[in-house]
Amino acid sequence: MLAPVASRLSRAETVFADQAYQGLEEAINSELDWRLQIVESEEDSGFSVEPKRWIVERTYGWFGGWRRLDREYERRTDSSETMVRFAMLRITLNRLG
Incomplete structure (x- = not known):
């Protein structure tokens, strides 16, 4: 699934993802040599x-x-x-x- 993308992004090392994509880590680890970093949102009220x-x-x-x-x-x-x-x-x- 990610192989066509990987061939175009040969210098990529880290993939940033939202919390909804936590299941993507297995696919990235099995198919590519990239690190998945889930961006955590803070639960404070208001805009940040x-x-x-x-x-x-x-x-x-x-x-x-x-x-x-x-x-x-x-x-x-x-x-x-x-x-x-x-x-x-x-x-x-x-x-x-």
Whole structure:
């Protein structure tokens, strides 16, 4: 299941996951040489920035400006992947320039 991803991410060492993905540890250990780090959320009341999770949430926020990423308009997953790559390329170029 994870082998196609592993071939593209040869330098990856750690996978950060939410508490919902605790069962993923067995698959990662059996198929890959990666370490799974579950990001624990603190049970305090109110808002708190959780480590690593804000990076993902910020990226999803950036995608909000792209109409084709707002809903699932594409029929094929490779088209969706291309749109995500295109959006990240444009976002990166805008931040550099």
